[in-house]
Amino acid sequence: MADGIQKHEYVDPRPPVLGPGHDLRSVTSKIADIVFMRGFQKGWVFGFAVAFLGALMLFNTIAYLVLKGIGIWGNNIPVGWAFDIINFVWWIGIGHAGTLISAILLLLRQSWRNSINRFAEAMTLFAVACAGLFPALHTGRPWMDYYLFPLPNTMGMWPNFRSPLMWDVFAVSTYATVSALFWFLGLVPDFATMRDTAKHKWQKVIFGMLSMGWRGDARHWSRYETAYLLLAGLSTPLVLSVHTIVSFDFSIGIVPGWHATIFPPYFVAGAVYAGFAMVLTIGIPVRKFYHLEDFITVRHIRNMCKVMLTTGLIVCYGYALEAFFGWYSGNTYELFMMKNRMFGPYGYMYWLLILCNFLVPQLLWFKKMRDSLFWIFVVCMFINVGMWLERFVIIVMSLNRDFLPSSWRMYRPTVFDFSMFFGTIGFFLTLMFLFIRFVPMIPIFEIKVMLPEAKVDEHKVEELTKGKAPVGVTPVPQFGD
Amino acid sequence: MNTKYAAPADLGKIQGIAFGLGLLGLIGWVIGVVMSGGHAKDTFFQTYLVAYVFWIGISLGCLGLLMIQYLGGASWGLVIRRPLEAAAHTLVLMLVLFVPIIVGLHSLYEWSHDPSTLSEAARKMVEHKKVWLNPTAFAVRTAVYFAIWLGLAFTLRKFSRQQDENADMGAVQRAQNWSGPGFLFYGLAVTFAAIDWIMSLDLEWFSTIFGMLTIAGQGVLSIAFLIWILVILGKREPMAHVYQPKHFHDLGKLQLALVMVWAYFSFSQLLIIWAGNLPEEIPWYLERFKGPWRYIGMALIFLHFLLPFLLLLSRDLKRDARRLKLVAALLIVMRIVDLLWLIVPEFEHGGQHHTSPAGYVTYVAAVIGLGGIWLGWFFWQLRQRALLPYNDPQLHEALAAGGHH
Known part of the structure; x- marks a missing residue:
């Protein structure tokens, strides 16, 4: 054996993060052309129309809800919370993938995130918007919602600061604000590119305003990078805190099935799980429709599958421990809760959940499955459904049979519960369709960074500048430095 | 063996120092146990449990990190891989050192007591948990945990040796393939070990x-x-x-x-x-x-x-x-x-x-005493092999100056 480090011809076995044969110009045109395309493609129009019908259904439901009150929902006593909170948690969870991809993967220097982050962040924003509708309308008088905030008032009424619902108001509104800022900041350089490549005057004006005077100056970039890292650093604890606080909504209470110490990490993992499933559910068709295979590559999809598998297993670890401790605790109510979950009147929901969130996603262990878009899509659909079922199992099944058998009551959703839920899906998709058509959905400049042209040959720079730092280049701070 | 990264010769001396400190700890521990009056037996096992849980924490934590650095596939794991492997190997020692816990079950866990000596509430709890918490099941489960941990530690060690000896480029991939499902079983085993060894000290709490x-x-x-x-x-x-x-x-x-x-x-x-x-x-x-x-x-x-x-x-x-x-x-x-x-x-x-204050000192002495043995085993393992996986294709990247920091 030779001494010293041996240099082997090491070929990275992973597929590339960017398709071959691209240069600066082709990247810009490939992404910007989707926005500058004249007219609308039939597929887009059809998809948009269907989604918009869903959104209209939502608006109608909201109008009727405000007119009649929340009695039109199936909520009852003891199930005072049902679809409204299930859908809230479901949507908030879906949003988490966006922040994870854009902030945490940035801090971990995972460059493969570059092509999917914008898209995922847009999803975050729209999902949070959908989520916010539910608690806001659940109050019954949404025009009084400002009472959720601790505003000084002559009646001396304050929200209960010990209530996790109060914490939710702060967590979710902060999260929405930071996500919006992060998304917009990332868009600024691309808006400038759009301004410069636009052919019509009005397009130049609109993108010109949105790009806020960006000239691509070295100083702009330096400040941009700093701001982007700072926002990433801010968003990272938010990803954890939002879903942790959502989990406190339940675990701070003492209802069996809600009061479990594992809830915070288990909810966060579930959120990321659901979020990645949704990114893929939307990403796979969009990638095909707009021929973006070079930017959203097999590598991206494989990596996302691995994240789903990991977070999915953490969620299933939670299921397993809840079941085990239901028995181990020796507590009558815990024991009953677990029996009721598995074999009670809604027992089929629990087993469906196990099928969707545990059994089917195990397919992702196999490389063949991780390479087949069709199967990934199928698995993602199961996860989307499974994560909704999980919240149903936790929320409704714990409430409808609690401590006192005389107050037990079954819960049945009404048509308005469904029209509101499917309506938000329509609303979400409407916004996604608009986003895809009118905003560059893949960050142009971040893709360019991955091009061979963008790689600085440090030895050459040193040779040219003879050891002096090149003029106009300031070192960019990295997070964690 | 690659001699460039061979362990330094005076590592044996450090091993000796660790042993010496451990010996001092052992002496302190023995004094503490003997001085504890009529509770010598209980004190011994109780201090032993703390020391044991502490040291197996490093063995298990390092085994987990070993799998994570394979899964992450990043170059930072290379410089710590050999210490991780050596620490994971101490699980062999920890398996043997588990025997006193089995012997001292009665001094540690209330569930091992005769139910008729317990209060009404405690008795109910013991009866309920008897299927899980009884000496036989406890021992069998511990055997299963160690089978999982040792199986993983030795399998990963085998791949690592193949890489060293044959410059086998597929070894990292195989280690990765094992680490994924491996971590799952490892996590479950650590969870249930924590329940058995620590949580079950309290009959009711969960x-x-x-x-x-x-x-x-x-x-x-x-x-x-x-x-x-x-x-x-x-x-x-x-x-x-x-x-x-x-x-x-x-x-x-x-x-x-x-x-x-x-x-x-x-x-x-x-x-x-x-x-x-x-x-x-x-x-x-x-x-x-x-x-x-x-x-x-x-x-x-x-x-x-x-x-x-x-x-x-x-x-x-x-x-x-x-x-x-x-x-x-x-x-x-x-x-x-x-x-x-x-x-x-x-x-x-x-x-x-x-x-008592002396009681706390006895606990710490126990940790130091057991540490001498543990560290001796660890350094003995560390000295066996080169300190870096010299055939790993990413080593060049891991040792490159500066880096992206």
Whole structure:
């Protein structure tokens, strides 16, 4: 054996993060052309129309809800919370993938995130918007919602600061604000590119305003990078805190099935799980429709599958421990809760959940499955459904049979519960369709960074500048430095 | 064997020092046990449990990190891979050292007592949990945990040897393939071991996050331990020219992340149980809010989280091994304190008897005493092989100067 480090011809076995044969110009045109395309493609129009019908259904439901009150929902006593909170948690969870991809993967220097982050962040924003509708309308008088905030008032009424619902108001509104800022900041350089490549005057004006005077100056970039890292650093604890606080909504209470110490990490993992499933559910068709295979590559999809598998297993670890401790605790109510979950009147929901969130996603262990878009899509659909079922199992099944058998009551959703839920899906998709058509959905400049042209040959720079730092280049701070 | 990265010759001396310290600890431990009056037997087993859980924490934490660095596929794992492998190998020793716990079951776990001697409520609990908590099942489960851990440790070691001996490029891939499902079984085994060994000290208390909390605590301890190993090796050739600030920087970041995760889990558990205030859960905390435990708990908040958290935010500190090792030392000490806080109140039976100051010293002596044996085994393993996986294709990247920091 030779001494010293041996240099082997090491070929990275992973597929590339960017398709071959691209240069600066082709990247810009490939992404910007989707926005500058004249007219609308039939597929887009059809998809948009269907989604918009869903959104209209939502608006109608909201109008009727405000007119009649929340009695039109199936909520009852003891199930005072049902679809409204299930859908809230479901949507908030879906949003988490966006922040994870854009902030945490940035801090971990995972460059493969570059092509999917914008898209995922847009999803975050729209999902949070959908989520916010539910608690806001659940109050019954949404025009009084400002009472959720601790505003000084002559009646001396304050929200209960010990209530996790109060914490939710702060967590979710902060999260929405930071996500919006992060998304917009990332868009600024691309808006400038759009301004410069636009052919019509009005397009130049609109993108010109949105790009806020960006000239691509070295100083702009330096400040941009700093701001982007700072926002990433801010968003990272938010990803954890939002879903942790959502989990406190339940675990701070003492209802069996809600009061479990594992809830915070288990909810966060579930959120990321659901979020990645949704990114893929939307990403796979969009990638095909707009021929973006070079930017959203097999590598991206494989990596996302691995994240789903990991977070999915953490969620299933939670299921397993809840079941085990239901028995181990020796507590009558815990024991009953677990029996009721598995074999009670809604027992089929629990087993469906196990099928969707545990059994089917195990397919992702196999490389063949991780390479087949069709199967990934199928698995993602199961996860989307499974994560909704999980919240149903936790929320409704714990409430409808609690401590006192005389107050037990079954819960049945009404048509308005469904029209509101499917309506938000329509609303979400409407916004996604608009986003895809009118905003560059893949960050142009971040893709360019991955091009061979963008790689600085440090030895050459040193040779040219003879050891002096090149003029106009300031070192960019990295997070964690 | 590759001689360029051979372990320094005086590692044997360090092993000897560790043994010597361990011997002093053993003497202190024996004195403490003998002096404890009529409870010598109980004191021995109770102090032994704390020491055992502490040291197996490093073995298990390192086994977990070994799998994670394979799964992550990043080059930072290369410089710590050999210490991780050596620490995982100590599980062989820990299997043998588990015997005293089986022997001392009666001094440790109330569920092993004759139910007729217990109170009505406790008896009900014991009867309910008898299927799970009985000496046979306890021993069988422990055997299963060790089968999983040792199976993983030896399999990964086999691949690593293949890489060393045959420059086998597929070894890393195979290790990766094993690490994925391996980590799953490892996590379950650690969770249930934590329930068996620690949680079941209290007949009634339960907390679903406890397994994850244990894994996070072991992670904190293992990273702190690795920082020290790198400091010791980095003072000597050949590693003096290999380790760079960036390697300590990486470990410092991991240490920061794990300190935060540990605090996050601990705080979640406390908040949820405190807010619920249920009779089956809150007594566990109430016992720890009383007497000296109250201050020890406060110390955990400030010295196991706040201070290291604030210090580790500094980039300069993370890149400076001399200062980083002080934070690591603090965390190692706080891990012992955390284990005392978790375990010892259970032996006081709701304040029926208090642990004397000499009692605490006995616990610490036990940790040091067992540590001599553990560290001896660890250094013996570390000396067997080159200190770096010299055939790994990513080694060049791992040792490149500067890096993207």
